Amino acid sequence: MSDLAMTLPVRPTPLRRRVPLAIVVTLAPALIVLTAFWLLPLAQLITLGADADRSGTPGYLVVVSSPAYMQGLLQTVALAAGTTLATLVIAGIAGCFLARHAFAGRSLLVALMTFPLAFPGVVVGFLIILLGGRQGLFASISTALTGDRWIFAYSLFGLFLGYLYFSIPRVILTVMAACETLDRSLEEAARSLGASHWGVVRDVIVPGLMPALISSGAICFATAMGAFGTAFTLGTRLSVTPIAIYDTFTNFANFAVAAALSVLLGVVTWLVLMLARYLAGPRSLST
Amino acid sequence: MKRTGLFTLQLAFTLLVCAFMLVPIVLSVMAGLTRNYFQGIESGLTFDWVIQVWTAYAPTVWLSLQLALACALCCVVIGVPAAYALVRLDNRLSRAVEELLVLPVAMPGFATALALLLTYGHYSGFRSSAGFILVGHVLFTLPFLVRPVMAVMQRSHLPVLEEAAASLGAGPARRFFGIVVPNARAGILAGTLMVITLSLGEFNLTWMLHTPLTKTLPVGLADSYASARLEVGSAYTLIFLMLIVPLLVALQVVSNRLSRGALR
Numbered sequence A: 001m002s003d004l005a006m007t008l009p010v011r012p013t014p015l016r017r018r019v020p021l022a023i024v025v026t027l028a029p030a031l032i033v034l035t036a037f038w039l040l041p042l043a044q045l046i047t048l049g050a051d052a053d054r055s056g057t058p059g060y061l062v063v064v065s066s067p068a069y070m071q072g073l074l075q076t077v078a079l080a081a082g083t084t085l086a087t088l089v090i091a092g093i094a095g096c097f098l099a100r101h102a103f104a105g106r107s108l109l110v111a112l113m114t115f116p117l118a119f120p121g122v123v124v125g126f127l128i129i130l131l132g133g134r135q136g137l138f139a140s141i142s143t144a145l146t147g148d149r150w151i152f153a154y155s156l157f158g159l160f161l162g163y164l165y166f167s168i169p170r171v172i173l174t175v176m177a178a179c180e181t182l183d184r185s186l187e188e189a190a191r192s193l194g195a196s197h198w199g200v201v202r203d204v205i206v207p208g209l210m211p212a213l214i215s216s217g218a219i220c221f222a223t224a225m226g227a228f229g230t231a232f233t234l235g236t237r238l239s240v241t242p243i244a245i246y247d248t249f250t251n252f253a254n255f256a257v258a259a260a261l262s263v264l265l266g267v268v269t270w271l272v273l274m275l276a277r278y279l280a281g282p283r284s285l286s287t
Numbered sequence B: 001m002k003r004t005g006l007f008t009l010q011l012a013f014t015l016l017v018c019a020f021m022l023v024p025i026v027l028s029v030m031a032g033l034t035r036n037y038f039q040g041i042e043s044g045l046t047f048d049w050v051i052q053v054w055t056a057y058a059p060t061v062w063l064s065l066q067l068a069l070a071c072a073l074c075c076v077v078i079g080v081p082a083a084y085a086l087v088r089l090d091n092r093l094s095r096a097v098e099e100l101l102v103l104p105v106a107m108p109g110f111a112t113a114l115a116l117l118l119t120y121g122h123y124s125g126f127r128s129s130a131g132f133i134l135v136g137h138v139l140f141t142l143p144f145l146v147r148p149v150m151a152v153m154q155r156s157h158l159p160v161l162e163e164a165a166a167s168l169g170a171g172p173a174r175r176f177f178g179i180v181v182p183n184a185r186a187g188i189l190a191g192t193l194m195v196i197t198l199s200l201g202e203f204n205l206t207w208m209l210h211t212p213l214t215k216t217l218p219v220g221l222a223d224s225y226a227s228a229r230l231e232v233g234s235a236y237t238l239i240f241l242m243l244i245v246p247l248l249v250a251l252q253v254v255s256n257r258l259s260r261g262a263l264r
Helices: A002-007 A012-048 A059-063 A067-098 A106-118 A122-134 A137-145 A156-181 A184-192 A197-226 A228-236 A241-250 A255-280 B005-033 B047-091 B092-106 B109-120 B129-153 B160-166 B172-183 B185-201 B204-209 B217-229 B230-260
Strands: none
Touching: A002 A067, A012 A122, A012 A255, A012 B092, A012 B109, A012 B129, A012 B172, A059 A067, A059 A255, A067 A106, A067 A156, A067 A197, A067 A255, A067 B005, A106 A156, A106 B005, A106 B185, A106 B230, A122 A137, A122 A156, A122 A228, A122 B005, A122 B217, A122 B230, A137 B005, A137 B109, A156 A197, A156 A228, A156 B005, A184 A197, A197 A255, A197 B230, A228 A241, A228 B204, A228 B217, A241 B109, A241 B204, A255 B092, A255 B109, A255 B160, B005 B047, B005 B230, B047 B092, B047 B129, B047 B160, B047 B185, B047 B217, B047 B230, B092 B129, B109 B129, B109 B160, B109 B204, B129 B172, B129 B185, B129 B204, B160 B172, B172 B185, B185 B217, B185 B230, B204 B217, B217 B230
């Protein structure tokens, strides 16, 4: 546009104006909806978090000074981070394998492994109960084998498995796409220079996949931080922050603290996403 | 490629992951069709549980379907023009707006729902209607429509086509509906399918926003998991799977063709 303005100095204004009007008209509906139903409510939430609760203390102060809330938050972050790491390793191995090898039934395998992508958290929680709950598969197998009943669905480990369940399909898809764009000649070169198999994996494949791993890991982390459905199905005894927010809001009607907790959860998630973006370089998270 | 020990090891690992994804689904389908899951498959197969669930929860299924379609419609109406604007603009401002669009997805859905409740909860007419849930769903699914549409638009040389149309005398509206929309239809299709799928399964926001009269399918599922016997929950899950799996298959077909560039 600026080149045009230089070559046609006589009438630069009509050309410059026509485009913005079309853009304003097309962009306005989305911006209005986002402002009215997201930015405005969010601003309200942030200010409400500073309000005093029944004891007269501002919500943020209640949350920060409460060991229970902070421990819950710490546990949520640790669980989300653990899930992200485990998912990246599992989906990295399986995704690279599926992207690199052609064999009978490969596309069926890919389809089967990625279709739980859109399962809601509640359903994932129920599936984990079917695996490790009181009437679950592992309970009946272990009773038959050892006489003990293995029940892990209602613990933190069950929650971890649930988070793995809905994270793996997303990451596998990203890893497969990234793996297909890797330059195979680099691996050949490394091999011809005498690098071992693990050497190639560590020094060529993993660095090549790093942007994809970081961006999908960040999304995985954000999803695990806010995942409420799975924890809700597996039992509200688990002290993760989404459950704590739900309890404070519904059972105690403590709006200030619930708002403060939500803001804190959002800020922590956002900070991690920003960190991932910084590590992955510009523009890599938006794809 | 040589089939070495490593290949076998990786294949075994991948199959193990696949089993982790599939075995619970198979268990759930079986439980939904077994007369008594505790006694096992020997107690006989039955459709009784599915019928029982359908008579009790059919309204949740209808509401979810209506919501998903309404959500897709809203997303298309808002999102396609927005995608066009962002592709055309392609500067710092457009990147900021893109970021803003994705934020409701990156933030915990819970925080969004709480914020909506605290801001608009006291408009009781709005609060008790399904429109309240619809707003949440649109916020959450909008980027999933905008992104594929933007990707297709970026590939289809819009400026050249538009300039040609403009030189033939087409106005902005005619260019948008005659050139932009038809060229982006594959992206719109993929995005719409994704929006419908996500809206059908959305729980985090919906659980906070629903009222006893506006229960969606996932909310009903959560109810049945918490209070009903395992067979009922499984039969209900089976109904959900029957809705969502065809959508996911269609989505996979469309996005495969899209990534190969067969559709444009």
